[in-house]
Amino acid sequence: MESVLKKYFGYSTFRPYQKEIVEQILDGRDCLVVMATGSGKSLCYQVPPLVAKKTAIVISPLISLMQDQVMALKQRGIRVDYLSSAQTDSSVSQKAERGEYDILYMTPEKACVLPPSFWSRLLIAGICLLAVDEAHCISEWGHDFRVEYKRLDKLRNILSNVPFVGLTATATEKVRNDIINSLKLKDTYVAVGSFDRQNLFYGVKSFNRGSSFFDKLIQEISKYVENSCSTIIYCTTINDVEQISKSLHQAGIRAGMYHGQMANKAREESHRSFIRDEFLVMVATVAFGMGIDKPNIRYVIHYGCPKSLESYYQESGRCGRDGIASVCWLYYSRSDFAKADYYCGEAHSADQRRAIMESFICAQHYCMLTSCRRSYLLNYFGENNADRCGNCDNCTSERKENDMSRESFLLMGCIQACGGHYGLNLPIDTLRGSRSKKILDAMLDKLPFHGLGKNLSANWWKALAHQLISRDYLVETVRDMYKTVSVSSKGQNFLSSCTPDHQPPLYLVVTSEMTGDENKEAGEQDEELSASAGSHIFSQAEEELYKMLLGERTKLARARGTAPYAICGDQTLQKIALTRPSTKARLANIDGVNQHLMKMYGDQFLRCIQLLSQQLNLPMDGESCTQSPLVKKAAPRLEKLTPAKLEAWKMWQEGGFTIQRIANYPGRAAPIKEQTVIEYLLEAARDGHPFDWPRFCVEIGLSKEVFSNIQEAIAKVGKEKLKPIKTELPEDVTYPQIKASLLMQELGAGVLSSSHPLSYEKHRGSNVNIDKQERSDCLFQTEEKHHTTESLTSTGIIVSSGDKNGRTVPEINGGSKSTKESAPCNDDLLIANKRRKSNAPEAEKVEFREATESSILSWLENFENGVALADILMHFSGSTKESIIELLTDMEAEFLIFRKNSMYKVM
Numbered sequence: 001m002e003s004v005l006k007k008y009f010g011y012s013t014f015r016p017y018q019k020e021i022v023e024q025i026l027d028g029r030d031c032l033v034v035m036a037t038g039s040g041k042s043l044c045y046q047v048p049p050l051v052a053k054k055t056a057i058v059i060s061p062l063i064s065l066m067q068d069q070v071m072a073l074k075q076r077g078i079r080v081d082y083l084s085s086a087q088t089d090s091s092v093s094q095k096a097e098r099g100e101y102d103i104l105y106m107t108p109e110k111a112c113v114l115p116p117s118f119w120s121r122l123l124i125a126g127i128c129l130l131a132v133d134e135a136h137c138i139s140e141w142g143h144d145f146r147v148e149y150k151r152l153d154k155l156r157n158i159l160s161n162v163p164f165v166g167l168t169a170t171a172t173e174k175v176r177n178d179i180i181n182s183l184k185l186k187d188t189y190v191a192v193g194s195f196d197r198q199n200l201f202y203g204v205k206s207f208n209r210g211s212s213f214f215d216k217l218i219q220e221i222s223k224y225v226e227n228s229c230s231t232i233i234y235c236t237t238i239n240d241v242e243q244i245s246k247s248l249h250q251a252g253i254r255a256g257m258y259h260g261q262m263a264n265k266a267r268e269e270s271h272r273s274f275i276r277d278e279f280l281v282m283v284a285t286v287a288f289g290m291g292i293d294k295p296n297i298r299y300v301i302h303y304g305c306p307k308s309l310e311s312y313y314q315e316s317g318r319c320g321r322d323g324i325a326s327v328c329w330l331y332y333s334r335s336d337f338a339k340a341d342y343y344c345g346e347a348h349s350a351d352q353r354r355a356i357m358e359s360f361i362c363a364q365h366y367c368m369l370t371s372c373r374r375s376y377l378l379n380y381f382g383e384n385n386a387d388r389c390g391n392c393d394n395c396t397s398e399r400k401e402n403d404m405s406r407e408s409f410l411l412m413g414c415i416q417a418c419g420g421h422y423g424l425n426l427p428i429d430t431l432r433g434s435r436s437k438k439i440l441d442a443m444l445d446k447l448p449f450h451g452l453g454k455n456l457s458a459n460w461w462k463a464l465a466h467q468l469i470s471r472d473y474l475v476e477t478v479r480d481m482y483k484t485v486s487v488s489s490k491g492q493n494f495l496s497s498c499t500p501d502h503q504p505p506l507y508l509v510v511t512s513e514m515t516g517d518e519n520k521e522a523g524e525q526d527e528e529l530s531a532s533a534g535s536h537i538f539s540q541a542e543e544e545l546y547k548m549l550l551g552e553r554t555k556l557a558r559a560r561g562t563a564p565y566a567i568c569g570d571q572t573l574q575k576i577a578l579t580r581p582s583t584k585a586r587l588a589n590i591d592g593v594n595q596h597l598m599k600m601y602g603d604q605f606l607r608c609i610q611l612l613s614q615q616l617n618l619p620m621d622g623e624s625c626t627q628s629p630l631v632k633k634a635a636p637r638l639e640k641l642t643p644a645k646l647e648a649w650k651m652w653q654e655g656g657f658t659i660q661r662i663a664n665y666p667g668r669a670a671p672i673k674e675q676t677v678i679e680y681l682l683e684a685a686r687d688g689h690p691f692d693w694p695r696f697c698v699e700i701g702l703s704k705e706v707f708s709n710i711q712e713a714i715a716k717v718g719k720e721k722l723k724p725i726k727t728e729l730p731e732d733v734t735y736p737q738i739k740a741s742l743l744m745q746e747l748g749a750g751v752l753s754s755s756h757p758l759s760y761e762k763h764r765g766s767n768v769n770i771d772k773q774e775r776s777d778c779l780f781q782t783e784e785k786h787h788t789t790e791s792l793t794s795t796g797i798i799v800s801s802g803d804k805n806g807r808t809v810p811e812i813n814g815g816s817k818s819t820k821e822s823a824p825c826n827d828d829l830l831i832a833n834k835r836r837k838s839n840a841p842e843a844e845k846v847e848f849r850e851a852t853e854s855s856i857l858s859w860l861e862n863f864e865n866g867v868a869l870a871d872i873l874m875h876f877s878g879s880t881k882e883s884i885i886e887l888l889t890d891m892e893a894e895f896l897i898f899r900k901n902s903m904y905k906v907m
């Protein structure tokens, strides 16, 4: 599976859940996959056909979406096509029947009208799965119901033994059950991932439509365009789409339009040009939503409050799908909130109308929120999250708070006095002393609150009301088409502790609506983020190189008639700009570089990298930054390490040596302490050098349990001093373990994300010499457990020592001796032995083996999880180090092997 992943997609690791899902599908099990937008659901159905060498059928709701996917997959060397009314090539169907495709996309309409003979022939040729993408369309409870989806159950009878897979990014419990029932899924493996899109910044602003707002918006968008970043502006009306497009054109920004009243051809053309980066801004209605799969959209603007949080999540989910930090701003004005009637017009029943109203109210609350936006969004989808995400406007900006106890008392008191029968307008008008007919008829002018709030604007009071709603002092209830506002029990408690002269303090945020600064801050906050998607990880020259590479990729794509992102992703180009590989092997090892890319454009890329790097005076094969460039928070310091530290780090990270081996390395004048080696390594990690945390945790015995104990101790006594932390912990917890935990905490997202419970479950086994029990609960575990220590004792041992040049020289040790007794410096061999599959040859015979392409390949095949360079050198001791490395390099460039975490594996 991993070989397929690297070979076709260029990635060396699966994202959370992907591997499990692929395994289940390959086992023939039905699956329901509910994972965030952009989380990589497609890969779950794209990998199995390449592993099983049978066709995958994918049902997809939109022709344009299928065409995009087909275009991108073809660039990966995958045999793929689609069937729909738009398909002009009549041979596709026959080729499909002969099993000539890895993946065949089709619309639900097409799937339902294909004759039984098509399916029986395909069954004979071999089908490995039927995937239903955007599966929420099957449910009337979903926000995008499509009646044709309901008829897909017919296929279940025809393809009774083929695993069915439903995939969606938005599905409530009700919708999930609907999908399972409608598709007749059996014994379903349900994978529900987090909805959190960590790389997205969420922000909201209220605004006044007008030229000053437009000017600011255009300035903002220009910055993205200058940095070759794509933007989508979602509007709620066609009128807005046209007006904004016009303003952009007048400002000299090329932008496309997409809405329901455009002719099909014009819409397709617009979509096509955007996907191909022919223009970088798309102004659209929600018609341009589901399935838009351009990975490098950096900015999504909502111009007006969306109709529901579901659609907001879907549309903002088009942003940053490649995982690079991206920005979503929502601009709303109060007039948007009056659109409830308009949206309710779509309803077919009273229930549906209520559901639409409720969704719309939640979207309004999202707009007015003063607390963490991500937390609110995730809660809405039933997921708990920390109170503050640190990556939304409410978490990042310093908000001024004032004591608004008197105003809250007046507003809640007035709402209460009005009997809780009205929406917000009437109580607020009463407070502001209105003498309108409605107020006089209801005798609200007789209330003691009448006129007490006339010094503040109606919008000010509404902004206060929304804060009180979001803090549960007030509740909104939908009755038929109307909503009413009343005081909650929390609000009652507050009121009962108030007198007209005294109210307990109630600090609330002073929002821009309260200060009347609506347009002042439009888009200002993300200025830093918008400057350039990758600028924080680049030097100036590297940034220049990155932009040049983007340009070269565009040229290449135009020449091939495809989209630039289909050649390779922005993230891959970022890594190329950072590392500037000089050889095919180094280029091939970059995440996102697949075999097809190497074959088609490898030489061209290498020439271009070399030329541009020379122009910019950048050395080739620069230091790579493995801290994810996606999350802005953890930018590496990359300070210079002393030679001793750098050497230790290189031996460990690149050479695959253990800490013990480095401490006792024979080439050293005198051994150093293992603890010193650990310090060196931690320093390298802190300085942003690539670092294999899972292996490190295994080596220092930092289990999940120890890690959480240390976290608890830190929470209790702080992190300033080590001693108090140590005192809090059981005696066997070591200082290195504490230091490593502190550093992991400090480095944050990039490191700790891998401690997700699932990745912990996934990473079993170990490649170092610690006992079985210890290994079983390590925090980060990287390898499968194939061998126990016991099985090693029967193995013949080669003890390695090194000559002055660091070359390994084999020595013979008795075949029956225990590993532990036999050698202080045989860790590398232990690594290899432990990784060997149970059917691997029993004993190492001491021979001076020669390395050839085939001898290396056939030996590596015995090691499912790969072999470190040191092991390979030791095993093929009949060849020189240089010749072995040259061979490995060639094989890597040819995609015969691949290197992951310093281990070489057969592809």
Ligand SMILES: Nc1ncnc2c1ncn2[C@@H]1O[C@H](COP(=O)(O)OP(=O)(O)OP(=O)(O)O)[C@@H](O)[C@H]1O
Residues within 6 Å of the ligand: 011, 012, 013, 014, 015, 018, 035, 036, 037, 038, 039, 040, 041, 042, 043, 168, 169, 291, 293, 295, 317, 321, 322
């Ligand atoms: N294991 C991986 N490593 C790196 N990138 C990946 C991996 N899996 C998927 N991706 C990339 O993530 C991006 C989003 O993936 P994909 O289109 O499958 O998302 P999705 O979950 O189907 O989203 P949506 O529901 O919004 O359509 C793609 O550019 C894809 O190539």
